[in-house]
Amino acid sequence: MNSAIRQGGVLRALGAMSGTSLDGVDAAVVETDGHLITGFGEHGYRGYSNDERRILRAGLGVWTGEPVELAGDVVDVAHYELLSGFKDVDIVGFHGQTLAHEPRGRGTLQVGDGAGLAAALKRPVVWDFRSDDVRMGGEGAPLAPFFHFACAKWIGAKEPLCFLNLGGVGNLTYVDPGFDRPEEVGALLAFDTGPANAPVNDLLQARLGLEMDRDGEIARGGDVEEGALELFLAEPYFARMPPKSLDRNDFAEMIRLVGELGDSDAAATLTGMAAAAVVQGLEHCPRPPARVLVTGGGRLNPVLMEMLRVGLDCLVDPVEEVGLDGDMLEAQAFAYLAVRVARGLPTSCPGTTGVRALVGGGVVSFSGT
Template sequence: MTKAIAKTGKLVALGAMSGTSLDGVDAAVLVTDGHVIEAFGPSRYRAYSEAEQAVLTAALGKWSGPEVEAATDVIEAAHLEVLEQFDAVDLVGFHGQTLAHAPRTLGTLQVGDGAWLADALGVPVVWDFRTADVQMGGEGAPLAPFFHFACARFIGAAEPLAFLNLGGVGNLTYVDPSFARPELDGALLAFDTGPANAPVNDLMRARLGKPFDEGGRTARRGTVEQGALELFLAEPYFAKMPPKSLDRNDFSEMIALVGELGDADAAATLTGMCAAAVVEGMQHCPKPPAQLLVTGGGRHNPVLMEMLAAALDCPVRPVEAVGLDGDMLEAQAFAYLAVRVARGLPTSCQSTTGVRAAVGGGTVSRPMLDAQAQA
C-alpha cells in the first residue's frame, strides 16, 4: 500500500513531460513543499523511435479516432517504461501528450490516462493539468511559469528576469522575484511567443529525413528571406495582448512560406521566424528583464541563440549558466505542479493563462488497490 501524501513538508515528486517537438519523454525528480525548491534529483530521457514519432505525428490536431487511440498507447507505454525506473517517490506529475489545443472553442487534449499509470506504478499520479484552467476561461498554457518563479527564487535572482522555453512552440515567462507568491498581480507574465522548433523539425524531416537541424548547421549555410519573415510577422497573433497560447500546428503555413526556397535558406528563414517571434514577445514585458534564460531544445541551436542575442538588449543565456537543467526543466515543472495540486495550491493565474481566478488544475489518482484499502 502506498502511503498517504503528506499535507505539509517536502515531498519527492517525479515529473514527466512529452513536448510538442515529439522527441521523447523527459522524467525528473524534484524535492519541494510546493513553494520552495529544496533539491533536484535524478533524471532520465526516453527517446521515441521513428515509428512512435510517426504515430504521434499522425494524431496531431485530432480530437478522437483511431490515430488518437494509437498515440495514447504509445504515450502510456513510453511513460511507464521510463517512470518505473525511479523508486522512493511520493507522487508523479504526468502531463501526457498534447495532440490538440483550441481553448476558446474545443478545449485542450492531452492523451494518457493518469489513473491507469497510477495503478501500473503503484504511486499517486497527478494529471490532466490544463482542463480546469480552460474551463475557467484560461488558455490552459503555459503552465511552467509558477515553477519558473520558484526557479528565480532558487537561483537568488534579485531583479526581474525572463525564462524562454524553445520547444515545438516558444513560450516566455517574465518573473519579478520580489513578490512573495507567484499568483500575486505583477509577479508573473507568461504567454506563447510563437512557433519555435516544430516548423524547422518538420522541414528537416520532410526534406532531409533528419529529426532536427543539428547544431543549426543547415540554417548556418542559408539566408533569411525577408519577404517571408515580414508576412509571418503580419499574423494577427503577434498584435494580440497576452496571455495567449498556440497549438503546435497553428502556424503550419510557415512551411508554405519557405516552399520555394532551398533547404539552407528555408531552415534559416524558419529559424529567423522563431527568433523574431521572441523579439516581438519581449516587448510585452513590464520592464526590460536583467537576463533571458533559455531552456528547451532550441538553446542547443547556436544560430537561433545568436539571432536572439543580436536582436535583444539583455544577456541571452542557457539556463545552465545559472545551474539549472534546460533538458529537464519542463519535467521538473510538472513535478513541482503535482505537489501544488496535491496540496490545493494554484498552478495558474490571470497573468499566466488569462484564467478568471488563480486555479489549481489537475486530478489526483491513487493506485486502485490503495484507494480501495482506504475507502
C-alpha cells in the same frame, strides 16, 4: 492519497513531459513542499522510436478516433517504461502528450491514462493539468510559470528576468522575484511567443528525413528571406496582448512561406522567424528583463541563440549558466506542479493563462482511482 502528501513538508516528486517536438519523454525528480525548491534529484529520458513518432504525428490535431487511441497507447507505454525505473518517489506529475489545443474552441487534449499509470506505478499520479484552466476561461498554457517563479527564487534572482522555453512552440515567462508568491498580481506574465523548433523540424523531416537542424548546421549556410519574415510578423497573433497560447500547428503556413527556398535558406528563415517572435514578445513585458534564460532544445542551436542575442537588449544565456538543466526543466515543472495540485495550491492565474481566477488544475489518481 495518504496524509503525508496532503500535509506540509518536502516531497520527492517525479515529473514527466512529452513535448511538441515529439522526440521522447523526459522525467526528473524535484524535492519541494509546493512552494520552495529544496533540491533536484535524478532524471532520465526515453526516446520515441520512428514508428512511435509516426503514430504521434498522425494524432496531432485529431480529437477522437483511432489515431488518438493509438497515440495514447504509445504515450502510456513510453511513460511506464521510464517512470517505473525511479525509486523512492512520493508523487508523480504526468503531463501526457498534447495532440490538440483550442482554448477558445474545442478545449485541450492531452492523451495518457493517469489513473492506469497510478495503478501500474503504485504511486499517486497527478494528471490532466490543463482542462480546469480552459474550463475557467484560461488558455490552458503555459503551465510552467509557477515553477519558473520557484526557480528564480532558487537561483537568488533579484531583478526581473525571463525564462524562454524553445521547444516545438516557444513560450516566455516574465518573473519579478521581488514578489513573495507567484499568484500575486505583477509577479508573473506568461505566453507563447510563437512557433520555435516545430516548423524547422517538420521541414527537414519532409525534405531530408532529418529529425532536426542539429547545431543549426543547415540554417548556418543560408540567408533569411526578409519578405517571408515580414509576412510572418504581420500575423494577428503577435498583436494580441498576453496571456495567449498556440497549438503546435497554428503556424503551419510558415512551411508554405519558405516552400520555394533551398534547404539552407528555408531553415535559416524559419529559425529567424522563431527568434523574431521572441523579440516581438518581449515588448509585452512590464519591465525590460535583466536576463533571458533559455531552456528547451532551441538553446542548443547556436544560430538561433545568436539571433536572439542580436535582437534582444539583455543577456541571453542557456539555463545551465545558473545551475539549471535545460533538458529537464519542463519535466521538473510538472513534478513541482503535482505537489501544488495535491496540496490545493494554485497552478495558474490571470497573469499566466488569462484564467478568470486562481486555478489548481489537475486530477489526482491513486491505485487507479
